[in-house]
Amino acid sequence: MEYLVVAKILFALYAVAILLGGFMAVLAKSLVRAMVGLILTLFGVAGMYLLMNAAFIAFMQLLIYVGAVVILIFFAIMLTKGPSGSEEGMRKAGGRKLLFALLGGLFPAVVLGAMVLNVPQVTTGQPVEVGIAYLGKGLLEDFVLAFELISVVLLIAMAGAVLLGWERRKQG
Numbered sequence: 514m515e516y517l518v519v520a521k522i523l524f525a526l527y528a529v530a531i532l533l534g535g536f537m538a539v540l541a542k543s544l545v546r547a548m549v550g551l552i553l554t555l556f557g558v559a560g561m562y563l564l565m566n567a568a569f570i571a572f573m574q575l576l577i578y579v580g581a582v583v584i585l586i587f588f589a590i591m592l593t594k595g596p597s598g599s600e601e602g603m604r605k606a607g608g609r610k611l612l613f614a615l616l617g618g619l620f621p622a623v624v625l626g627a628m629v630l631n632v633p634q635v636t637t638g639q640p641v642e643v644g645i646a647y648l649g650k651g652l653l654e655d656f657v658l659a660f661e662l663i664s665v666v667l668l669i670a671m672a673g674a675v676l677l678g679w680e681r682r683k684q685g
Contacts, residue, residue: 524564532556539614544590548583556581568644585671592678 530553537550555578562571650659 514585520564523560527557528566530554544583545587548586548590551586552579552583566639566642569648581667585667585674588671591679592674608665617650 534550534553534555534557537553538547539550541547541550555574559571559574559579562568563573
């Protein structure tokens with residue numbers, strides 16, 4: 514019984530982290546602050562994976578997304594410079610945009626909330642743990658092409674960010 518209370522508290526904490534990080538990422542006036550919101554959101558998602566007893570997936574979430582993708586985004590932000598006189602950091606969210614954003618987020622929340630409250634919950638018990646050796650074998654045998662293509666995509670994105678930064682520094 515105590516485990517369920519702790520799980521519900523942690524779920525609420527991670528959900529708040531995800532929502533707060535999402536709002537930070539969307540409403541931030543600076544790209545670096547938006548990236549901090551993304552990091553908070555990704556940590557919350559990793560916490561949700563831990564609640565689902567998927568420690569390996571939570572670790573991969575932190576390692577791949579926070580450790581690689583966010584660093585790649587950070588380099589892209591730092592290497593590229595916005596055009597002079599850009600509105601980045603000076604834009605103001607109009608009341609109409611905020612209203613539409615809230616309505617757009619509220620509609621799915623109401624629909625999903627109604628579905629959750631009206632549909633009976635069926636539990637399947639504790640999920641079966643899959644060993645890390647089995648996952649590693651799958652990544653390095655069955656899905657090796659997809660696994661390696663992710664590396665290539667990240668390399669191309671990083672090279673593109675460096676190239677954009679280099680070209681803009683030549684011009685400015």
